[in-house]
Amino acid sequence: MDSCCGLIISCSKVPVPLRGISVEVQVKGFVADVCATLRYKNMEEKPIEAIFVFPLDQDSAVYSFEATVEGKTIVAELQEREQAHKTYDEAISQGQEAFLLEEDKSSGDIFSCSVGNLPPGQEAEVKLSFVRELPVESDGAVRFVLPTVLNPRYTPKDHDVSVTAAIPRLPADKIPYSLALNAHFQSVYGISKIESNCQLEPIQYTDGDKLSAKVSLAQGHKFDKDVELLAYYLQANTPSAMVEAGLPDAVEGSIMADPVVMLNFYPNIPETKEKANSGEFIFLMDRSGSMMENMSSEQNAPRRIDSAKETLILLLKSLPLGCYFNIFSFGSEFSSIFSESTAYTQESMAEAVKLVNQMDADMGGTEILEPLKRIYKTAGRPAHPRQLFVFTDGEVGNTKFVIDEVRRNAHNHRCFTFGIGDGASTALIKGLARAASGTFEFITGKERMQPKVLQTLKCSLQPMVKDITLTWILPPGVEAKLLSGTPTAIFQGQKSIVYAQLKGKVEQGTEGQVSLAYSFKDEMVANVLRFTLKLTQSERPTMHRLAAKVVISNLIGGENPEEKSEEVKKQIVETSVQSGVISPLTAYVAVNKETKNPVKGPPVQRSIPLYGAPVAMACCMPMPRMMPGGPPRALACSMAAPGVCYSVRDPKHRMNQQTGRLSQK
Known part of the structure; x- marks a missing residue:
């Protein structure tokens, strides 16, 4: 058997055990209740442990998890996190089938589902349910998003590796599992239309007054963009x-x-009849390498950096005369176009627009913390309240540290954020805005960009x-x-x-x-x-x-x-x-204690691939800890089938539960 670099111990072509995902969405007014079913089948000749790391919106309240095997449904129990790991690992060691669902400690928009000891040829279903509030967009649309894109999160130096770094990646047309989605909308105000960034089956009104409607995702979704549904009610802004x-x-x-x-x-x-002519507007632009990616896989889709630049230029041209402004760029390092915030005039605006047009995603990693510290160290201008605008795809591994920095300085500014492209971290984008009394928007397409930008600017110009x-x-x-x-x-x-x-x-x-x-x-x-x-x-x-x-x-x-x-x-x-709502300190665990034929020997881990370009070092590094406790794993990667990674339990290594780092005994 071929050997590979680092901790990779074998290379072979292996099938992906996740066969399909079906989602049922019930929307009543401004709240969505969602049930997602994941269907697995072990098509190998040895027992496996399937690990699926996936995104959910930061505000999702996951409240139920259950598994069905051999016609029997096992309802999971929500336990303290370490106890859940212990329960799971003890079941695995005894040859029982076990299931684990947990939230990433470093970022609340990443979850992991583990299906352990799935015997050869056996099928299993796991269901997870969650609820979340739905925002009302600037054009009155009630927005539901099912995240399907989880971009790799950049890990700054001296920080633990993000769990996303080791997720195998495949092109959209190579993802081997399918997605089906049905959504039912109800509103006492009536539903005028439902739109989507994805292809839908024709809308079906289920009553004559158009108070309820059903839509379904057309077959063939490629997992290259989040599924966005926009429902337009006849009255949306009613207390x-x-x-x-x-x-x-x-x-x-x-x-x-x-x-x-x-x-x-x-x-x-x-x-207010007074025309705003004050304020210090600081713009922080992500120019890391990931911003070079296209907004979607659609033909002629713009790059993230180009959409961010267009958003920034629209804001620059809309600022009030008499204010001050500056633009910071960041990647592995950071810079600003002016040494300090400068007066906004026709000339300074034109100069700034020229420099923004020259920007590219050529500054390396996503080190957002240091430019934030520099901005906060710079004294503000009297009588000009500071407004900070952040443009990023959210591929940050130290989310909580960044949010904490903004929160510590919330007394002297407001923060407004734009998440650029599909897969932008809702934990980062929402967290930054909430930490400093601002608003957030997600830019996923050009057609709805302008009202979002102008609404954000209007909020920033509104007195506190x-x-x-x-x-x-x-x-x-x-x-x-x-x-x-x-x-x-x-x-x-x-x-x-x-x-x-x-x-x-x-x-x-x-x-x-x-x-x-x-x-x-x-x-x-x-x-x-x-x-x-x-x-x-x-x-x-x-x-x-x-x-x-x-x-x-x-x-x-x-x-x-x-x-x-x-x-x-x-x-x-x-x-x-x-x-029953999961937290970073708890996890759902289910054990099939009536396993007919206990599995003998340790299962081989299979890591479910997601859409995206392969991460250069992903197959040569350990899966960071958002995985069950007990004996850790050493990764192995299929070179014949790029993006399908797995590991085996190895007593010589142990994954630290707190840091996610692998250490040798």
Whole structure:
């Protein structure tokens, strides 16, 4: 058997065990409930362990995981992460089939599904379910995205290797598994149309009033772009409140036991007649090598760097006279076009546009942290509030460190982000904007770029809203415990979501009222939302799960969860286990304890390939730890079938659970 470099121990042509993915989407108003089914079959003559690393939106609340083998369904249990690894590894060592689902600790938009000890010739299905809020775009579209592109994340020096670095890659037409997707939309306001960046079967309205509709993805999706569905409701920007009853068998006092209310505000900020002529606008442009890639595999698709440049130039030409601006570029190093922010004039704008047109993706890696530090070390200009704009494809491995840097400096600026191209990290793009009271947009096609850019600029020119408060008027004996926190930023036309747990005895049909008040240009403004406490009992407690996700995210705060205090980690695990919503400190695990023929010997790992150009060193490096604990693996890569990688359990090596690094005993 041929030997390969580094830890690669064998090379052979192997089939990919993942055969297909089917997705069912239920959208009610502005919330999506998704069930994804992954179908596996071991077509080899030896037992395997299939590892599938895949993207999900940062805000997805994964609440269910189950496996079906030989006609039997095994519902997974959500356990503390290390215990789940232990459960999984003990099952593998005993020859039992086991299944593991976990979230990456370094970035909340990456997940891993492990199917262990799948015997030769056997099939298995795993199902995972999640819910998420849906944003309303600047043109009124309600946007659902199923991420299918997971780009490799660049790892800066002195940081642990990203799990994406070792994922095998294949061209779009070589991906051996299929995708089927059905989406059902319901809206009390009526649905005028549904559009997509992918080919769809014709829309089917399921009632005469067009309050519900169904669309399906056409056959032949190539996994080279995320699946985006844009639903246009007849009314999208209407304030609303939904109250969901607690679960009778939930732990008393927990989020799941009490009613939860979800409030959707659309603040009506008074228009100002003053023309904006102040502000310091700092633009941070990603010019790393990955920005050389095309926006999609479609013919004549622009490069990411060209789309970013077009976005930046549109902003430059729209800035108000009298402001200041500067442009930073970054890759392995960074630079700026001016030594300091300069006054915005027709001449300086023309010079900047000329220099932007000359930019290319020629600066190496994605080292965004250092230019951010330089920007924050530079003193701002009095009477010119600083606004930071970031343009990147999000291929960053040290996401939490970058977000933390922005958060530490949130007191002196706002951050607005643009994710460029399919597969842009939602954890980074959303995290940066939320850390500094800004907004985020994802640029995936030219046709919808301009309204997004202009909406972002409008938000940046809006004076800061201050002194934000929430005041509740509820029936006697009922009080609201805020779960999402008071909003930290409010923009005209932008939805603001609030979650609260209702404590006390809630009488059916009584009334409630919430006032969102804030100071805008020294004037107090209040937006009032009145609602009926009509408790709805559901088998799927969607509002509770979304609220639990928000609580977990707030406890983590964009930081490394392992560095939190023991008390905070305990709260994260408790909230996660009680709600069933996965977190970086928990994992879902299922074991088939009735395996008819226990597997003998260690399984061989098969790493499921994703779309993309092969990473030069991917097959010569260990799979970073977002994998089951116990005896680690040494990788092997198929040279005959590029992109199909696997490993075997090797007692001479051990994968560090905290760092993801491989070490020898």
